[in-house]
Amino acid sequence: MEMNFQVASLKSEKSPLALMIRKLELWKGLSVEEEAAVLALPYTLTEMTPSQYLVRDGEKTTHSCLLISGFAIRQKRALDGGRSICGVHMRGDIVDLQNSLLGRADHSVQPLTMATFAKIPRDALIELAYRLPNIGLAMWYDTLVDGSIFREWILSITRRPAVPRIAHMICEFGVRLEALGLGERSSYEFPMNQDQLADATGLTSVHVNRSLRVLEERGLIVRTARYIVVADWAALETTGEFDEAYLHLGGSPFSPHRTSAQ
Amino acid sequence: MEMNFQVASLKSEKSPLALMIRKLELWKGLSVEEEAAVLALPYTLTEMTPSQYLVRDGEKTTHSCLLISGFAIRQKRALDGGRSICGVHMRGDIVDLQNSLLGRADHSVQPLTMATFAKIPRDALIELAYRLPNIGLAMWYDTLVDGSIFREWILSITRRPAVPRIAHMICEFGVRLEALGLGERSSYEFPMNQDQLADATGLTSVHVNRSLRVLEERGLIVRTARYIVVADWAALETTGEFDEAYLHLGGSPFSPHRTSAQ
DNA sequence: CGCCGGTTTGAGTCCATTCAAGAGGAGTGG
């Protein structure tokens, strides 16, 4: 199920790596030369099912992955088997810069649905960051935004009760999908079942179920199987204390089209 | 209380920025040229008290800070005033790469004790990352390790009861202090009071108090004011499910003294 | 049509919280 492409297609729109450019340009503008360099990265396409692992906690890592289609999660496990989902990713996200740069995975990555990944050798990314530092900065920035999301989750888990915590997650997911052009914040496909949502919010599935019911009874959301419609975005935002600033969607503060010094 | 140094002292050992080199070299080796470039960074020394803020959530940021002495925390607040401490930092840590690169702070940074910071203009760091990508990579790596710690905290908060959660934090702190040469893991100054420890673990100070008592009664730790002695490291590690792998102290996987491609 | 993963609901329990009061120490001023 793996296919090799040593050189990306010349038609940039056709290359899966165009998604990576779009993601990086959320943070920083890239020059034409830089875009070409991204498209020229070597990669391998892989399709995976939810029961498989892209990377397992503790393994040595050699590749980063761009999520081409579907959804994926980052997770860690406690010794008693308890699972913590500490990140959810969607089409266009670069899912494994964290693990791969660090060399040894400190968490596992698993598809949540059927998903396609473009695996990019870490060394090629490092080399690119050396050669075109502007791309390195953009990737750095991308991982910093991931960090910001972790911090917000820590706040949410420690200081918000179940109902707002779930409301917050629904808001975040909608805004991120919208930012990547995958739908609109007020109505989208929600890829997690209640068990998974429980592991992502630090609750139990039973309590997630009851909390979702509360949100629905208050008229904030409407649920159908794996689909969420936000009936009252403003109220959901208020309930979840959601403020999208932490997603840093405004882009980076330093000049967008700066190329490497000299 | 601010003093300007446009050019670092020629005696590298005297410069506060030598701490930054030591921190970066935990992750990647630097060449002599690169070390000199770090030492040549412009900076401003500032001394602060615990009631002050280095950066406030929501502010635009223009500087990163190297912690020269004392301790500092990252924190966020919920709307009801509840506080979440999402990071604790010590002498030698680069405390504000996250906020400063992102341009707008998504969390506040505050000293925990009397502390001295070297404030470095963000633009100088960016410029350095462009000019000497190897340093950029080392700083990137540093922020990735912060990210790994966030993930471990998320696991701990969501899936470990109070006693192991606190045991874990005590272990982490000891190992990090030791890695930076600030003491030994089994006996060190612990800068947080119980309120702060509560906000860092997502508990209440009352429950922190009772949990510390449990650890003490089991013979794992001995407490005196602001000082912790780990009486039984192995047992504390087991209780806290602590495995230092997530701190990535082994350094980076790619060749240490590589300079820019070309 | 019967299995199966996921959802829903109920009842009882428990870990952590809240509220409240007291104890211990360090620093200050008379």
Next chain:
DNA sequence: CCACTCCTCTTGAATGGACTCAAACCGGCG
């Protein structure tokens, strides 16, 4: 040298939000 204050730590009792255990329900599918 002794109040006096402030801050932090400590302890008790009652409460409650989320959990556990368990059963029933539901829709899709082989």
